[in-house]
Amino acid sequence: MKELIYVLVDHNGENINPTSLETLVLGQELAEKTGRRLHALLLGCNVRNLAEQLAGYEVDSVIYTDNALLEDYTFESQCEALSQILKTETPALLLMAHSYQNIDMAPRLSARLGKALVTDCVDFKLSEGELVFVRKMFRAKLYADVRVRSEPPWLVTLQAGSRFADALVKGSAKVIDRQVDLSSVEIKRVTGETVDFAKDRVDLSQAETIVAVGRGIKKQENMDLIRDLADVVNAEIGASRPVVDNDWLSRDRQIGSSGQTVSPRLYLAIGISGAIQHVVGMKSSQCIVAINSDRNAPIFNVATYGILGDLQEIVPALTKKLREIL
Amino acid sequence: MRIVVCIKEVSSRESRYEVASDEAWINEANISFEINECDEYALEEGLKLKEHFGGEVVVLSVGDPRAEKVMRKALAMGADRGILIADERRQLTSPHLLGKVMSSALKDEEFDLVLTGTQSDDLSYAQTAVVLAELLSIPHATIIMKIEAEPEAKRLRALREMESGRFQWLELPLPALLSIQAGSSPVRYASLKGIMQARKKEIRTLKPEELGVEATAVPELEVVRLYQKKEERKAELLEGETGAIVEQLVEKLQKEAKVL
Numbered sequence: 001m002k003e004l005i006y007v008l009v010d011h012n013g014e015n016i017n018p019t020s021l022e023t024l025v026l027g028q029e030l031a032e033k034t035g036r037r038l039h040a041l042l043l044g045c046n047v048r049n050l051a052e053q054l055a056g057y058e059v060d061s062v063i064y065t066d067n068a069l070l071e072d073y074t075f076e077s078q079c080e081a082l083s084q085i086l087k088t089e090t091p092a093l094l095l096m097a098h099s100y101q102n103i104d105m106a107p108r109l110s111a112r113l114g115k116a117l118v119t120d121c122v123d124f125k126l127s128e129g130e131l132v133f134v135r136k137m138f139r140a141k142l143y144a145d146v147r148v149r150s151e152p153p154w155l156v157t158l159q160a161g162s163r164f165a166d167a168l169v170k171g172s173a174k175v176i177d178r179q180v181d182l183s184s185v186e187i188k189r190v191t192g193e194t195v196d197f198a199k200d201r202v203d204l205s206q207a208e209t210i211v212a213v214g215r216g217i218k219k220q221e222n223m224d225l226i227r228d229l230a231d232v233v234n235a236e237i238g239a240s241r242p243v244v245d246n247d248w249l250s251r252d253r254q255i256g257s258s259g260q261t262v263s264p265r266l267y268l269a270i271g272i273s274g275a276i277q278h279v280v281g282m283k284s285s286q287c288i289v290a291i292n293s294d295r296n297a298p299i300f301n302v303a304t305y306g307i308l309g310d311l312q313e314i315v316p317a318l319t320k321k322l323r324e325i326l
Numbered sequence: 327m328r329i330v331v332c333i334k335e336v337s338s339r340e341s342r343y344e345v346a347s348d349e350a351w352i353n354e355a356n357i358s359f360e361i362n363e364c365d366e367y368a369l370e371e372g373l374k375l376k377e378h379f380g381g382e383v384v385v386l387s388v389g390d391p392r393a394e395k396v397m398r399k400a401l402a403m404g405a406d407r408g409i410l411i412a413d414e415r416r417q418l419t420s421p422h423l424l425g426k427v428m429s430s431a432l433k434d435e436e437f438d439l440v441l442t443g444t445q446s447d448d449l450s451y452a453q454t455a456v457v458l459a460e461l462l463s464i465p466h467a468t469i470i471m472k473i474e475a476e477p478e479a480k481r482l483r484a485l486r487e488m489e490s491g492r493f494q495w496l497e498l499p500l501p502a503l504l505s506i507q508a509g510s511s512p513v514r515y516a517s518l519k520g521i522m523q524a525r526k527k528e529i530r531t532l533k534p535e536e537l538g539v540e541a542t543a544v545p546e547l548e549v550v551r552l553y554q555k556k557e558e559r560k561a562e563l564l565e566g567e568t569g570a571i572v573e574q575l576v577e578k579l580q581k582e583a584k585v586l
């Protein structure tokens with residue numbers, strides 16, 4: 001039975017999570033390279049429709065579980081459902097999106113089953129039959145090849161943007177109804193109301209130009225450098241999370257996975273290191289300029305142009321130059 | 327309330343990383359160490375709860391014996407005592423082994439709440455907190471920005487961050503474990519008095535063997551190779567004299583990228 005690969009597909013009842021589709025791409029690649037069979041797995045309530053949708057991709061089958069206790073996410077029922085499935089079917093791999101939901105659930109599942117979990121992977125390598133996973137470590141400045149030392153199934157989460165969902169191979173799969181017994185599950189953690197602090201927020205998604213500032217600005221007093229530059233190019237100001245955490249700008253100007261997603265024509269990232277949680281919110285900008293004093297800052301891996309230097313010097317000079325010509 | 331705060335010592339933010347000759351770790355020769363960023367926020371949340379409800383804050387750390395230094399800092403900020411699981415072999419590098427020693431160390435601590443950071447800035451697995459909750463058989467919540475505790479009623483409400491700037495309230499019975507997100511509330515500085523007092527506070531050191539992890543125990547995850555990927559840089563890098571590079575950039579933005 002070790003020849004199976006399962007991909008857990010997240011959804012909100014109506015739509016499939018885009019990162020899950022990227023994870024399915026990874027599943028298709030791994031299935032092809034290792035000769036294993038690929039199955040998509042859907043947990044929820046009334047998810048047959050979504051299962052039919054997934055059946056249009058090249059997978060062996062789409063397995064879905066309908067259960068009232070799976071309608072809204074709780075780690076308790078999600079873990080129980082998955083442990084029942086993994087204990088009977090023992091796939092070689094369970095692939096998941098590295099979503100907020102899965103990082104809340106998967107480590108618990110991993111500990112309960114005593115099976116390894118490799119989180120936030122960006123790629124895999126297969127050499128001489130050995131599979132290792134590639135992930136970033138040390139503030140995303142180093143890559144690591146990680147080997148799993150425990151028995152299958154291996155649990156793996158994939159970072160958003162590691163694959164293109166467009167690459168999914170189409171096909172026609174059977175849909176299988178798989179029941180689980182959740183009668184023993186006790187829900188201790190109760191989900192309450194959702195709060196949207198950003199309701200009255202500035203909408204940065206429409207901005208043509210964004211000047212974004214990071215912790216490299218160092219002090220609130222230096223924020224004027226950013227305001228002056230933004231004025232000259234008629235830009236909205238955005239920020240990385242620490243700037244907002246410090247209250248140097250309001251929360252609604254945060255860009256990234258827990259903030260806004262933007263794609264302006266020009267994005268200036270000033271004193272921002274380029275952590276993945278920031279990058280997911282801005283990487284589809286048309287032209288990205290990064291100003292950073294660290295040659296190895298990951299932001300240079302997504303930027304179109306990089307300026308290596310001290311922002312205290314560069315930013316005023318850039319503002320001055322732009323003022324002359326615009 | 328008795329609150330356990332898990333803190334980890336990590337290489338500091340300014341580090342220029344070099345891979346060690348075994349290719350499995352960094353060269354620590356020119357590295358300085360600090361408390362993992364979100365762990366410091368976890369400590370702040372723990373100290374605020376203690377101020378409000380009374381009780382005790384115990385800091386728990388697994389790491390090189392050198393981690394005593396960051397523990398002293400936590401004690402200076404107001405924690406009452408420390409437990410250091412000294413990992414001299416650098417063996418405790420996977421979530422399951424970490425969870426195992428931490429849960430054994432907490433076996434006899436009658437805690438109401440365990441706080442951790444969301445993820446570490448070195449390995450960044452973002453797993454240990456949740457693994458620990460499972461091994462302690464208590465409920466958990468991750469990426470928490472705010473806590474409203476009701477120790478009398480043995481429960482708390484926690485505000486969990488979600489994708490795209492939304493938040494969700496969760497209610498948990500105590501004892502529970504929360505992983506705290508950086509930026510939850512401003513972190514205090516240690517006072518001079520705090521620093522003096524910290525010297526006398528107890529730090530108990532435990533060995534992995536005392537906590538059920540023998541020298542032969544194999545971590546479930548192993549870094550086989552650590553490396554830098556230079557070819558990954560996409561940006562055309564401009565460096566040199568400020569006036570000249572600014573000039574070059576503006577020209578490129580106008581003529582090449584056509585975004586000005």
Ligand SMILES: Cc1cc2nc3c(=O)[nH]c(=O)nc-3n(C[C@H](O)[C@H](O)[C@H](O)COP(=O)(O)OP(=O)(O)OC[C@H]3O[C@@H](n4cnc5c(N)ncnc54)[C@H](O)[C@@H]3O)c2cc1C
Pocket residue numbers: 213214215216217239240241242243254255256257258259260270271272273274275276277278281291292293294297309310311312339444445469
């Ligand atoms: C669950 C979760 C969600 C998150 N969500 C988000 C999110 O939505 N958005 C977000 O941004 N982050 C988010 N983060 C945080 C993220 O991981 C990073 O910590 C954050 O993006 C770092 O911000 P920064 O780049 O400004 O700071 P740092 O990483 O500290 O980088 C500062 C940069 O400034 C440079 N610098 C310093 N001085 C100078 C100078 N004088 N001149 C030029 N450059 C200089 C440095 O070289 C460095 O590269 C999240 C984290 C988690 C765990």
